[in-house]
Amino acid sequence: MDRVNYQDSCALKRGIQGLGRSCKWPDRAMVGLSAHYRPFCLQLLVLFCLLHPGAPDQPHPTSNNPGEEALSIQGVRGSSVELDCRPGPVPVAVLWSFTPLGSLVLRPVAVTDGASSRVESGAKALGVVSLRNSSLVIEQLREDARGHFLCQTLLVSDGQVHTTYLYLTLAVLVPVSKPRVHLSDPSPIEGVSVVVTCAVREGTEPLTFSWRHHTPQRPEEVLVGLSEPRLLLDPVNRTHLGWYRCSVSNAINQLSSDGAFLDVIYGPDKPVITVEPLGFTEDGFWASEREEVTLSCLAASNPPSHYVWFREDSQVHVGPTYIIARASRTHTGLYTCLAHNSHLDTHTQATVQLTIYYPPKGKPSCAVLPTPGVVTLLCTWSGGFPKAQLHWEGPQGIGPTAPSNVTWSYTATGLPNGSIFTCLGQHPTLAMPILCRVTLWEPPRSPTCGTTATVGDQFVMLSCEWPGGEPPAMLSWLDRHQQSLGDPSSSPAVYLLQAQSDLAGREFTCQGSHPLRAPGSHCRLRLEAPQLAVAEPRVSVLEGEEAWLGCVLRQGTPPAQLLWLGPQQQPLEQSAYGFMLHPEGTHLRLQVRDADPAHHRGTYQCVARNAVGNSSQSVLLEVLRYPAPPNVTISRLTYRRQRREVQLQWAIYGPGNLTGFLVQQRASVPSSEARAWEVAASDIEPESRDRRLGGLDPGVLYAFRILAMNHHTAGHPSEVKTPVDPAFSAYPAVLGAAGTGMVVALAVSLLVFQYAARHPHTFPCEWRNERMGCLTP
Known part of the structure; x- marks a missing residue:
């Protein structure tokens, strides 16, 4: 940074004093200024001398004198601080200077004249420096900003030039850095001496220390009374093991260290x-x-x-x-x-x-065997030393006793349902005997029979279930001659039949037996082909409406498959050509949406199939058209908006109902082959008689026609017409000429004003005063 010596300052001062005794400049305000500040300060002083030539010679007031104590301000390194020149009249110019601690050299920092400002490049050593009005703002404050700041202002009050000075002393406080814990011996043997030290790299004093210690087994605890940066553990023992953390604080902040682990070595004690x-x-x-x-x-x-x-x-x-x-x-x-x-x-x-x-493994195991008229009870518990002793206890007394395995045959005659038999197992290693129980009970209700088709309806599976009971019930399948089909088995009992047409009408019986039920119980089933019924054999709907065809399975051996065949005898799938199937138990309803004579009219069949046969019922669906609507004629077809829109008007004649209109268009090009008609507008209300159509190409000649609609039935198309141009109107031309004149006048005015601003000596000052703020000397 450039600096001015004292001789330069005096020479500058003598030159300024030649302008008048009222325009004084203090020596100390120029010392230390960089070269580019000298003409700036001289220009400011000359300006005020010219504005106030008759100002008397008066002293220059100051905010505080050099002999007075400077204002003290504190800032934190890395943050921001604002140095204020104190409130008062708005100054014409402000100059900030800085003297570091231990130095006598005054260094310029920043200057402003209200309209522009400048910050010295060397001010970067203080932080990020900027001016906010007359205040000096330092962001990202650095330690080099410690020192004395001088604010010099030049202001005009009561028609007189004044200079003020304000001295400030800035103290930059440094936050505490993160402390670090150091152990003299991280892994001492129990009984030696250990020193724990808390070190901090920087921070403005005074500093306050505190310690924390916790172990893996205990929560963190504060070491009360230890506020020094050094701990002495003498002698160290196993209770000192754990993490040590220290906290350091000053007037700015507080930080804690990471934990340092003190691993005290000891042991082992006797296991x-x-x-x-x-x-x-x-x-x-x-x-x-x-x-x-x-x-x-x-x-x-x-x-x-x-x-x-x-x-x-x-x-x-x-x-x-x-x-x-x-x-x-x-x-x-x-x-x-x-x-x-x-x-x-x-x-x-x-x-x-x-x-x-060791006793025998597990516990005693009880079982009951289904034998005709007799209940055979079996209890086993093998192994162990010595062998376990087992014995049975029943509703009418104690049964036999034997080691490891005991069997008891009990007559079931007159035995009540729910009778309990208990097997007790005893062993010297057991404080209490271990037992198992068997409860005899007959299965509830009666057997249930059912059929299921398997392997693509190639087989019919007869199934019989009679769940519950102890022992389980025995089931057998019998044919119509009461001959057994296979061996008896517990529930469920299953028998397979080859699917064939002669099974329809045949009957089968499932016979069940249980020791507690005499006589047994049975169920029967009969194999039948499916029987169908339809809701209505003939259904009629209008075109576009919704039709429902219903079919119900009356009887037949389950499972049965229901499906609908279309007029072409093809199976109908979901959502194909507007078809929807609604299965509801034994019902299958067919929904035909938006009925169309071309696709939906005809005879439908509902088909039912099972493993022993099939059947079908027919339903005739009639789709009727709506009556023809009245005829339409185009009464007017004219262009609008530079041939990009047309206005269409029409009229109807003749009898008939209608629900709307449809407008079609195509390019009218002379050719042997006419182009296809395109829809230009649809869903037009039946009360409408005109419509504006847009999106046209001005270079294409279009042809239009209109049709009346009665729901899905279209009437006879109207005659084909091409649009014509509307009658001439002068109003758009007049508006266009007026708009063009206004644009030209505005452009000429702007060019004259720009020329006057760039050539101020060409135009009279009065003109410039009114339009550009010219000042008269």
Whole structure:
């Protein structure tokens, strides 16, 4: 940055004083100014001398004198601060200067005359500098902005030139940087001394410190009373293990460090062995066979102990927990847990005795066998040592007893429904006997018969169900001669028949038997071809309306398939040519939407099929047309809007109803082949008699015709006409000429005004005063 020496300042001052004693400039305001500021300041002073030539010589007031204490302002590094010259009359010019701490050199920062402003390039060392009126705004404040600021203003008050000065001292505060925790020994052995230090890189003092400590087992706790940047742990023990964090704050902010982990090394202590499930003996622990047995070993240590399990003299597992997923007699023996601290290379161990008892596997199993007139009860529970003892108990007393397997044949005569028989199993290892029960009950209601077609209706499957009951009921299929079809079986009983036409009318019986029900029960079914009925054999609708054809299955062996065939004897599918099928149980309704004589008129058939036959019923659908509407004639057809639109008018004559009109158009080109008609407008209300049609090509000659519509029935087309031009009108031409004159006049005025602005000496000042704000000296 350029600076001016004192001699240059004095020379500049003497030159300014030659303009008049009222135009004084203080020496200190020019010292340190860069070269490009000198003509700017001289120009400002000359301007005010010319405006006020008779101003008396008066002192220059200041906001504070150099001997007075400067105003103190604080800012935070990286934020923004605004230095204000104090409120008062709007100054003509403002000059900001800066003197760093420890320096006597005044450096210009920014200057403004109200209309324009300039910021010195060297002001970037202070931050992002800008001027807001007479205030100096520094954003992204930097530490180099510490120092003294001088605001010099030039203003006019009561017709006199005044200069003011304001001294400000800016202190830049630095936020606390993120602290870091340092451990003198991150992994000390229990009993030594450890120093924990909280270090912060920067931050304006005074600084306040606080500490936090937490372990994986305990929530975070505040160390009350420790406000120093250094902690002394002497001696360190296992309770000191965990994360240490420090927080540092000053007047600006507060930040906390990341956690530093203090890993205290100790152990292992003597292991403690536990066994689950817990059972004690004089020598140690016991567990039952088939159970999951868990041996756990725990020895306090850091780093955590490495565990090795031994059974007798053989290693069986590595880790703190040894799980015997399914204990057996072979797992009986001595178990030793060895704990090892790999960091300190120390060992400890403990030994326990484990004995396995084992009952029979699982629990007793009860079953009942269906035998005619007799209920045979079977209970088994094999294995174990010693073998389990089993015995039956019934409604009328105790049954036989035997080890592992016991059978009891009980006469079912007079046995009530819901009778309960219990088998009890006892073993020395069990505190309570283990039992199983059998409840005898007859199946509810009676057997149910049904049929199902399988493999594309190639077979008919006879099925019979009689669920429930203990023991299950036995079912047999009989033909019409009461001959058995296959062997008896429990529910469900199934028999397959080859599908053929002679099955229609044949009857089959399902016979069921149960020990608690005498006599048994049965159900019958009869195979029949399907029978159909239609809602109406003849249906008539008008063209475009909706028709419904109904069909219902009266009887027949299920499952049966219903379908509709069209007039061409083809199966009708959903949504094809306006057809919709509505199945509702045994009903199948056919919906014909927007009936069209060309596609929908004819004879339809409803067909029913099952595995033993089929049947059909016919329905005649008539689609009638609406009566013809009256005839139409075009009364007027004229162009509009430069042949891009036409206005069409028409009239009707003759009898008949109508629901609307349809306008058609085509290019009228002389040719041996006429082009196809296109729809120009549709859905025209029946009351309408005219329509405006747009979107035309001016270079194409069009032909139009109109038809009356009665729903879907179109009347005879009108005569074909081409549009003609409307009568001449002078009104658009007059409007066009007036608009063109206004545009020319406006263009000439703009050119004269632009020339006067660029050549001010050519036009009189009075003219320029009125239009351009010319000043008279």
